[in-house]
Amino acid sequence: MRVAAAARRAGHSPRGLASGRQRRGRGPTPRSVWTLWITGAALLIAGAVALPTALAAQSSPLDDARAALVRGEYESALERLDRVSDGGSEAAIVRLRALRALGRYDDALDLLGGRSGPAPSPRLERWKGELLLEVGAWDAAEAAFERSVAAGAPDAALARVLLGEQAFRRGRWQEARAVFDSFIDLYNSGAADTGAEMIAVAHAVGRLGRENPDLFQDALRAWDEAIELLPGDPRPIVAVGDLFLDRYTSTRAMEEYARALSVNAREPDALHGRARALDFDGSGRALAVANEVLETNPNHVGARTLLAEIRLRAENVPAAVEEAETALETNPRSLEALSVLAAARYLAGDEEGWIEARDRVLALNPSWAGLYVRLAELSADARRYADAVDFAREAVARDSLSWEGWGLLGINQMRTQEVVEGRENVARAFDGDPYNPWFKNTLDLLDLMDDFETVRSENFEIVLPPGEAALLGPRVIALAEEAFAEMTERYGTSPPTPIRLELFPTSADFSVRTFGLVGLGALGVSFGSTLVMDSPTAREPGDFNWASTLWHEIAHAFHLAISDHAVPRWFSEGLAVREQRVARPHWGFRAGVPWLQAWTSERMPPLSRMNEAFVRPAFPAQLAFGYFQASLAFDWIEERWGFQAIRDFLEGYGRGATTNQLTRIILGLDDEELDAEFQRYVDARFESEIAALADLAPVFHDGPGDQTVDAEATVEEILEGMTDDLDILRSQARLSPGSFPARLRLGQALVRAGWWDEAEENLRAAQRLFPAYPGLDGPLAGLARVHQARGEVSEAAGALRALGELNESAWSVAVEEARLRAELGDVPGELRALRRALEIHPFAVEPQTRLATLAGETGAWDEAASAWEAVVALEPADPAQVWYELSRARLRSGDRAGARTAVLRALEIAPSFDAALELLLEIRGGGR
């Protein structure tokens, strides 16, 4: 596929900027220009600061104003210009730039004769046109550009490229392309000598990149030359940042914006670029930086639109609408702001409003794919994948060069089980935009997935990595069907089937499948009836419990189906965690120390605003805490109002109701009452744990948004580096006998020192204070060590069993318990522990072999056969023996045909295997 794409790209028009073109008097290579320019600018500023008196004596007020402008001291620049008696057009341009940076567009236009009519001089027409574009006066702007071109103004090239840009924004791509194309000739003939001309070339070539992505490289080269020609001008630097960001390279983009901002920290377009890059990276700081833009320029339409998008993704529709409408007050023809407004209204269920906004966009530009691209993106963010497909389809129907549209179409088709068509569309998108990492990663992954195996059951289609199907397939099917049956009964309905479940052998692959890039920290994702998750092989044993994760994702499929994909994320995640606990009491995230501290220090949002922790967490751990905290809400709701209330919520979301409305109707509580009552419930439920942690050092160090807190940090990790001195620890425990950390720390230190009896006393006290502490450093682990040291194997095994009940991923605990049970000769106990270990990580030869053997010995031949099948799949060192054991187990469990197949496999490897030959005769009834 990639070969075909490359070939198609090779067929693109060969037109582009000539390479190796000699430019007069140009020394440095393009990329080194940055250093020179920044150094020069920095020197200028440093000089002004170091020698104020001397400079003041020599410089004119216009020079001072220009210097102030460069530094971003726009108000000061304007004041200084007031003292310039006759600065001509130079002074006028400095004033226009300052006013524009401050968002005082009409003040600037007043200097140019108002919104209509010509500017005072042809040289100012292009400026006037650009200002008119800021306020959406398209016709007047185009007239100004035309006057600039007709008069042969020094910057007429810029005016001409902006006329091309206007043709593009009005949906007249052929006309725009002809204009942009002419700039390639301008450059290649060596006639683009001025900064304005080079900006025009760079802009034009960048636009042509949508047809030929190779031209983005040429655009970058032209912007470099523009920077060289326009030292001190931030615009080309910001444009380079934008070019990188639009090509998905946010790190490089950030570097460019930082360079511009190092000279002028208030530069609105550079700040806007930084905010976009932060948003691109998913950083919560994007919001603050976008607001920083507005402090300088409250009418910055780009910043307002970005804020609207951020609000919308946070599911704060009213705030999004308000931001978009504010942007449109400044520029009623902003296609971007109108697109977000349409999307916001659509997601709010405002049918009339969204159509009105849509029609406004399409009246301006019937080919504006951006409207539908935005709708598709936001629909996908809101988990409305079928809507996303429809919108993306509309985007590409209106503009076949919308690679974003093709990509969104393909990716969302794959989420809605249109895998083949989806793949074709992602390939088409990559063809047009080979820089896009989502497209590339997705296609690479799909190539990899060609070797995956598919197994099917009544309600599921399960796609597994090669080599894992034999072991995992039956286990996944059994669990998935169990979950489906139980939840169908619980919810009274079921999602559309088959549910497609894809498991990936690396977290990176799962991450790419989910959102196109590596680095997603989640374990599983539900797109409705398509579920995607890590295979147990994707992580180390003990990192996660795949079975619990699978149950969680299947719960989402139910929630999304019942709510018609309108359930808010906090609701579905919290309810899915509760479903894990309902299914198996040891499953699901538990209340650890960090969450309790976040709760008591009010770092978690109240229940009425729980979604904030999911869509824009204040600190990374807040998201993990959100899952648990939200799950408590469903414990509470189900206990108090019954499960029907939860079903009513889901159905209510499906009818378009908000959480606030549903809370009033179903629970009879307003937000304030909801938050207060939930607070009381949680405080009461964790009263003893909260009291027992009162004197523990906080895990949060740097304010409310600590970025470094580990959601699952243990007491040992929190107190790492603290004293191990027994006398001090004894004294602390004496002073605070009700302190969990004090008793636990002392108990742990006593275990290390071998003071078993005193250790037991303190560990038992710690256990009473925080009975459900899930950390593997907890009192139960310490008690297990104490008992083992004393030779009390049964008690040690008991402590480990209890610990395993509190931690769904405690692989090593289960394995150790199994070992101890074997030592005790406790076969049922060992079997139970082995099952628990293998539930966490089934890809382990030794526990599977032991389980198979024990199950056979106890006559549990079905289980023995299943475990031997797992061992076979794990490619044991002695396969003939394992096939033989499998055959025996199958025969004993009544599967004569399966036994025959297995014994033939054994004998194929080892034809002289006497026991297997005898088994073959037994399978055949004693002989021929």
Next chain:
Amino acid sequence: MLGALIAPAPFATLAAQETHLVTVVGLGGGPEYDARFFGWGERITVAARERFGLPESSTHLLVPDAELPAPATATSRRDGVEATLAAIATDAPADAEVLVVLLGHGTFRNDEARFNLPGPDLTAREWSLLLDALAPRRVAIVNAASASGPFVQALAASNRTVITATKTGRQRNETVFGGYFADAFAGDAADLDKDGAMSLLEAFAWTTAEVARHYDEQGLLQTENAVLDDDGDGVGSETPSADEPDGAGSSTFVFVPAAALELPEAAAADSVLARLLREQAELETRIARLRARRGEMDPEAYEAELEELLVELALKNREVEGRRGGGGGGR
């Protein structure tokens, strides 16, 4: 690969062969390693004597400890190694087989690999000279030490199998190969084709699978990749096979449990039993031929034919057992 591990050598020919085992435990450098390496060597030596019936006089365990804890026979200082091998070179018949196993640490510096002994080490080149002195006997050497890879090129020769725990001299981390190789000797699991005997090729395949599993289950990057060379070209293979250049030789270097050797001995005195064993061998040959044609056959037809032959073989086994008086332990 597993299908090509079958050793075609009939036990009758093996019974008459004399095998010498020389297990050299190198310098551990600390009590933990000393105990571990000695434990491996002890297991191999005891298995050779008790399981495979080799006499004490031909099972040599050389250890660093001068007090020679049982079942050690000599020290593993350079002179102890040289004397042991020289005695075999002098006394053993020309058709004897010699297996040398090195357990301990190895080093690779200045393009020279060494096996660490108490006192002066022996370099790969020096080991080569010592083994050359054993000609024309068939020799196999297993170097289970770290950085043992260069031994393959240095020791490669015709009629010689060289197994190293690492592929190169740069794999310097502590190895676990020796422990699993000892397990292969001590247990039945490495008899992968279940013919009652264990070839060096089978021991190698089983050990390397266990080493891979060890690293996988520990969540560690595998830092040792064992290789085997038995075609004398000095290039080891990680996946040798009886039908590949590397693997054919080691598939016939076989250790047979003492009990299994009773059968060929009985056949020599009983013509009916001898006929049954011939028929049994013919059936095994037909099965091997059928398996070779598997790729060209319809899977169902293949399976049916295989099953019929296996049933015949199973019944033939019963006849053999009946003739022997139901003594069990057919092979």
